[in-house]
Amino acid sequence: MTASQAVRQVFGFFGFLGRRTGKARVFALLGLMPVVLAVVVRIVFHSRTGPLASVFTEILMVFFLQFYIVILALFYGTSVTAEEVENRTLSYLITRPIPKPAVVLGKFAAYAALMFVLVAVSLGLSYFIMNAAHLADPALYLTFLRYLGVLGLGILAYGAFFTFLGTVLKRAIIVGLVFGFGWENVIQYFPGSTQRFSIVHYLKSLLPYAPEGRSAGKGVALLLFRLEPTSPLLSILALAAITAAFLALACWLFRIKEYLYEE
Amino acid sequence: MSVVIAAANLSKWYGNVLGLNDVTLELEEGITGLLGPNGAGKSTFMKLITGQMKPAIGTVTVRGRRVWNNPEIFQGLGFCPEHDVFYEDVTGWEFLTGLLRFYGYAKSEIAERAARALAVVDLTEDKDRLIRGYSRGMRQRIKFAQAIAHDPDILILDEPLSGLDPLGKRKLIRLIKEFKNQGRTVLVSSHVLPEIEALTTRIVLIHQGKILAQGDIPFIRELIEAHPHQISVRSSDPRALAARFVGDRSIQKMTFGPDGQTLVVETHKRDEFFGRLTGVVLEAGLEVEEISSPDDNLQSVFEYLVGK
């Protein structure tokens, strides 16, 4: 079996397992919150399109960008390795004729796909409900794809980083929480280049600046507060590099490390 | 017979604790029992030969190929772990077919192999039940099934009989023996001596990370010449028998059994004693009901070797 075939098989196995667990349902339920809010807001503000558009771009995106994808990536990313060690099921995987890195990559891909589906459904429903009055406008769909792309890149970058943490640390979740909800929330507001030491900076740099119906630069959106954006191309490259680097590190560490079960 | 698993100067530390101490051994085809008390190093050895841990010192090979980070060897090696753990919320069928995916088989072959493995372990009727709802015995059998589903030449079983009821043990022992009869190699670990005795006469005794002895039970027994053999003779007049042997210098000790009908003799020269016994019995016209060696079994060999 080639390495890519092995990755595909691991992807299939964990894609199946990941969908099955109750935790996926809990996270899906969490993703319903912006959908419910979108419905409520549409009912309350149904005649005013301006506030509707800004609610999505300035408020709901805060939920997606700074909470939902972080919490998903934290749980699923650290689960790639830590779950197998905690549950003692690692023996079933590393005594199969597949290279160890294939386990990391395949499982990461499976969980990333699952997270992407959860986010896409939640984002899609809330976005199109909020913008139901403009469904004929093709620009709406392009903007949606852009938002989805940003969140997808966020899932990959955060997921890769937390996968690396889960491979190297025993208590990765605590470090992950401090990073995801401490460092990321604070450093992005620092002026100058310091902002670039966070993943969320590059994600925000890729967002469309002006909400629908407003001229660019009017007011300061909550999401873009103090942002000194990096160019979109560099942001994509940075996120891709973060993903590739941390995944490579995770694969290498998983290959050379021994994992002892706690007795 | 060819060497299947070879360890040379194998040592493993857990921090400051020595888990395995300079183990050199070669395992051949057939069933080999790895016997030792809890914490002796059996699981450490099993993890080293299945590539779950890397040796600190020394080497371990399977059919001449190194184990660590060499996934190809698992095409022909099956491992049944000690821990009673599975993936959550899967049925027996899903568990088996899921793991068979990693061997490169086509979908139809995966289904065929899974069905065959389930039939071998008698779980066909329960294949669509969640493993969570299986009994302990069923869970041990499904673990065995995942180890044999890909038809490996070599089977490594870490405490496979632990937690099973007597019927479950008998079933699994029968399965392991059938597997061996197909020409495969099996390494079984246990801390329960009768289990190993039921499976094989070829054992490796391990204690505190060191190999104490290796070979057939009677052969090991013979090696321990420093320890006298015990022979029990049940007779109508044990005291008369004892009187005939009291001057014999090859006899270390004589005691009488609690029933008053048995004479238990300890001697370094077992064959010589048996030779003399026949003569004595005929001369004295004594009736002998039974002759046995109470310590010619694994328990006494092991207890002597670990100094208990």
Added chain:
Amino acid sequence: MATVREKGYSHWDGRLSARRFPWWPITRTGIQLAFRKKRFKLVFAGAFVPSFVFLVGLYISERLEDFKAFVRGSDRLLNISPKYFATYFTNDSFLFLIVLVLAFGTGGLIADDLKHSSLQLYFSRPLGKKDYFLGKMSVVAFFVLILTALPGLVLVIFKLIFAGSFKFFLTYPWLPLSILGYSALLTLFFGFYVLLLSSVSKNGRYVIILIFGAYIFSNVLSGILQGIFKIPALALFSIPSNLQQAGAFIFGQKLPHDVPAAWSFAVLAAICGLSAAVLNRKIRSVEVIK
């Protein structure tokens, strides 16, 4: 006639004496297990940083002349009053640190018992649900009180020492009661909160995520709702906001949100009530496998 026993098992015929606090071994073990985790000691020590910062503030407030060059305009900032203590107890980072310590140190209190099917071990002893619950709750209480009541009272004592008089205490005699009262509120709330989430899953990592996630999510949700609808009462969706409202009320300060404090107390009580109901259902000696 003397009884001669064989070497081997013999049944103990003695009498069990009733323990005054049968739940105490559970508490003691829970605390020991928390400290056995390697990085927990670091996190726990770090949780005292706010107390240390505020202690330094107390010292500087009494030595403003000496520090004038460094702290221009700080006489307003370092006016030591119940507001100083309310700020200490209700600031976001302090509450976040408590959640961090509890998630790390006590997240597995019930989750680990569920994972290893240990509930049967507890209830096969002369322990009831009440003892089990009290034992586990006391572990949380230990950590919360050590981070709240202890430094709070120590700050008052050091204020008196640095000031060299009892004037502060005579001006605000109810302050120690406020400190104890708010510490008790935090203990009770976080006790129910942590135990509720710990009982929801056998997976320790998932429980830690739940403890953090629910806390942060409540704040995010409240922020989003207030951002959209501009209704102050929506602050009630946020756990930290409710704790800050309760804290401001207990210390006699201006409420941070334009919502009656009683509503915040009601929300916190409702969470405790929900927790009690779920725990009563979850903690039982027999696991039902469907």
